[in-house]
Amino acid sequence: MNARQVIEIRPAHPSRDGDGVAIQRIAGMGHAGMDPILMVDELRSNYREDFAGGFPPHPHRGMQTLTYMKAGGIVHQDSQGNRGEIRGxxxxxxxxxRGIIHSEMPTQDTRGLHGFQLWVNLPAAEKMSPPRYRDVPAAELATLDGGHFSATAVAGDWQLDGAALRGPLHELAERAGVLDVHLQPDGTLGVAAEAGHTLLAYLYQGSLAVRGQRVGPQQLLVTGPGDGWTLQAGPEGAEFLLLAGPPLGEPVAHYGPFVMNTQAQIEQAIRDYQAGEFA
Incomplete structure (x- = not known):
């Protein structure tokens, strides 16, 4: 195996978005090592005032979102008439x-919330495609118990210590894979990696050993080339998201909720939204 090495560690930074929602954010707009992942947000608080305002109606164009909840509930509604509610x-x-307006609001009974939102880029040829939506309840996600680890696959095909796991969200799988892993204290996990694909780990609990040092939560590990990666948990174990996908290698122009390839396309998106063409 040509083992991958961690070539960069990117820390999350506290921020607020939507109606004052407290988040930890890693922005990767145009960052080659994260392509096609544009952004990783972690939302985590036991206090409703940190997220009660949610994300009222706002537009998007040119990208995909994945919201994955560990605890609490979120309701999605959009200008295409879709409505979905997911819980832990x-x-x-x-x-x-080509354009959609959506909102994501915490359910009324949510007192503590923990979840993630990922932004995944769309290639230039698909940025003006029709909007799509799908929710996947927890019972439909694929799981694997490896003894020293457990994993939940949202999207993509994964090989974990030689065992195969496939996530049900095939709509996202062509562009990105998402896997939630719990690794036992001091445990190791071998993950197969497709040549040329991006492979990242966002650590949200515990620690991982990297180059003889312990890396703590709210950090993103970026790997270099290779066909496999061995992760080792610290003495308290580790919980992390694995993110993978083929890099697009295309220019990224970003303004707020719009992700296109040129500034002219961003300006057109703003004009189209102001003209009511997203509704």
């Missing part, structure tokens, strides 16, 4: 394509 363990996927 469920996922919601949306491809904004």
């Amino acid at each position: 363990g469920g996922a919601q996927w949306m491809s904004a394509g």
Whole structure:
């Protein structure tokens, strides 16, 4: 095996988005090592005032979102007439394509919330495609118990210590794979990696050993080339998201909720939204 090595560690930064929602954010707009992942947000608080305002209606164009909830509930509604509610363990996927307006609001009974939102880029040829949406409840996600680890696959095909696992969200799988892993204290896990594909780990609990040092939560590990990666947990174990996908290698122009390839396309997106063409 040509083992992958961690070539960069990117820390999350506290931020607020939507109606004052507290998040930890890693932005990767145009970052070659993260392509096609554009952004990783972690939402985690036991206090409703940190997320009660949610994300009121706002537009998107040119990218995909994946919301994956560990605890609490979120309701999605959009200008295409879609509505979906997920609770702890469920996922919601949306491809904004040429334009959509959506909202994501916490359910009234949610007192503590823990979840993630990922932004995944669309290639230039698909940025003006029709919007799409799908929610996947926790019971439909694929799981694997490897003894020293457990894993939940949202999207993509994974090989974990030689065992295969496939996520049900095939709509996202062509562009990105998403896997949630719990690794036992001091445990190791071998992950197969497709040549040329991006492979990342976002650590949200515990620690991982990297180059003889312990890396703590709210950090993203970026790997270099190779066909496999061995991750080792620290003495308290590790919980992390694995993210993978083929890099697009295309220019990224970004303004707020719009992700296109040129500034002219961004300006057109703003004009189209202001003209009511997203509704």
